[in-house]
Amino acid sequence: MPRVLITGAAGFLGSHLCDRFIAEGMDVLGMDNLITGNMANLEHLMGNSKFTFFNNDVSNFVHVPGELDYILHFASPASPIDYLKIPIQTLKVSSLGTHNLLGLALNKKARILVASTSEVYGDPLVHPQTEEYWGNVNPVGPRGVYDEAKRFMEAMTMAYHTYHGLETRIVRIFNTYGPRMRLNDGRVLPAFIGQALRGEDLTIFGDGSQTRSFCYVDDLIEGIYRLLMVDYTKPVNIGNPHEISISEFAEEIIKLTGTTQKVVYQPLPVNDPMQRQPDISKAKEILDWEPKVIRAEGLEKTYEWFKKLPGDRLYRKEHRDFEAYKRN
Numbered sequence: 319m320p321r322v323l324i325t326g327a328a329g330f331l332g333s334h335l336c337d338r339f340i341a342e343g344m345d346v347l348g349m350d351n352l353i354t355g356n357m358a359n360l361e362h363l364m365g366n367s368k369f370t371f372f373n374n375d376v377s378n379f380v381h382v383p384g385e386l387d388y389i390l391h392f393a394s395p396a397s398p399i400d401y402l403k404i405p406i407q408t409l410k411v412s413s414l415g416t417h418n419l420l421g422l423a424l425n426k427k428a429r430i431l432v433a434s435t436s437e438v439y440g441d442p443l444v445h446p447q448t449e450e451y452w453g454n455v456n457p458v459g460p461r462g463v464y465d466e467a468k469r470f471m472e473a474m475t476m477a478y479h480t481y482h483g484l485e486t487r488i489v490r491i492f493n494t495y496g497p498r499m500r501l502n503d504g505r506v507l508p509a510f511i512g513q514a515l516r517g518e519d520l521t522i523f524g525d526g527s528q529t530r531s532f533c534y535v536d537d538l539i540e541g542i543y544r545l546l547m548v549d550y551t552k553p554v555n556i557g558n559p560h561e562i563s564i565s566e567f568a569e570e571i572i573k574l575t576g577t578t579q580k581v582v583y584q585p586l587p588v589n590d591p592m593q594r595q596p597d598i599s600k601a602k603e604i605l606d607w608e609p610k611v612i613r614a615e616g617l618e619k620t621y622e623w624f625k626k627l628p629g630d631r632l633y634r635k636e637h638r639d640f641e642a643y644k645r646n
């Protein structure tokens with residue numbers, strides 16, 4: 319059976335990937351330093367003979383015993399609050415961490431897929447975003463530590479492909495949601511649902527006219543799996559092109575949760591992209607993939623999961639950091 323290493327395994331996407339590769343019959347090695355990951359996301363895999371967990375920081379060094387067929391690099395903080403709190407680790411994991419994993423892939427003759435992001439497009443001047451667009455990123459803004467590290471990751475990955483002939487894949491992930499998202503990391507969906515559950519007002523940043531396009535996690539995982547299995551080394555957008563303004567999104571969450579709270583407006587964070595929508599023509603053509611889960615269905619499943627979280631998690635420390643973030 320193929321063996322796959324998944325970094326960021328205890329995170330939102332990493333843990334769903336572990337499930338998917340185990341379901342495919344593969345042996346999964348999950349790695350995480352738990353700086354933003356949560357072992358609760360992997361609890362159901364403990365004791366599964368197809369799964370092994372390594373607590374390790376890939377930015378320092380990566381050693382894995384035995385053979386490896388695939389590596390998926392999904393370790394990285396992934397929300398603006400995290401970038402502010404742990405900017406250096408954010409930079410390191412996608413630069414030094416990527417370098418270590420590319421070296422490991424070379425050594426093991428493994429195929430590697432790295433998780434890039436729509437953030438490489440920055441605040442985009444081209445809409446919707448095609449893979450050919452080079453982006454509009456502020457390197458020294460609050461998102462710079464994430465955006466530039468991911469751009470470096472892509473450059474490094476391409477260099478290993480062209481120079482060493484390594485089998486590489488680059489996925490550019492757009493906004494994704496679903497069960498196991500961190501409740502209080504400041505992302506808009508957990509923010510709104512958390513506020514609704516706590517009986518607080520929903521905070522819209524700016525006037526709410528900025529747009530995002532939200533993809534349900536199962537669709538994203540399917541796209542990533544397909545990309546890993548085809549022979550295509552340039553970046554591919556995976557996301558749901560159905561675009562919505564943050565105001566409309568707040569309305570949907572109010573309806574979904576039945577909250578009687580109102581919407582309040584806060585200043586728009588610095589360099590917050592005004593619009594975002596993936597052009598998924600490439601994914602359609604190369605992977606025969608497109609999202610299947612409509613937002614009403616995905617939001618329902620996600621809300622059901624959030625509702626089952628233990629009450630104390632609603633008020634964790636991250637929530638207080640979130641308050642500080644909003645004031646900045």
Ligand code: UDP
Nearest residue numbers: 493504505506507509521522523528564590
């Ligand atoms: N946002 C908001 N209220 C919140 C949290 C986020 O209006 O409580 C906005 C945020 O400013 C951004 C959008 O929602 O315009 C999506 O934010 P998120 O952090 O989820 O993703 P990203 O900005 O990285 O796409």
